[in-house]
Amino acid sequence: MSFPAAPDKQALERGDVIAPRFDANGLVAAVATDVHSGEVLMLAWMNDEALRLTLETGEAHYFSRSRNALWKKGETSGQVQKVVELRVDCDQDAVWIKVEPQGDGGACHVGFKSCFYRVAENGRLVERP
Helix, strand or coil, X not given: CCCCCCCCHHHHHHCCCCCCCXXXXXXXXXXXXXXXXXXXXXXXXXXXXXXXXXXXXXXXEEEECCCCEEEECCCCCCCCEEEEEEEECCCXXXXXXXXXXXXXXXXXXXXXXXXXXXXXXXXEEEECC
């Protein structure tokens, strides 16, 4: 599968073809939420291959900017994300995936369910699992 460019604004915003607008680095932002609770689990990046594999396999794949490599979520941690629904935003430069977390139900490599486990309080970060 290869993703086409939308021929015009109407096709991009209202059309039925997936035509992601990858940034200069070939990436789109991807937000993963828990399909049951709605909790934001993580923000990651997808390149063409990660998005294609996610759509083909039904399991979340991402592109690691720090490792400069494709990665299947849960491949080593067991925290596979089964995709229940994938949405794109209005101008197709961001992806929202509703997932059913597998394994211990976590998403964060630090061990928390969500990567957003710290809250800003009085100018400091406080952990709130």
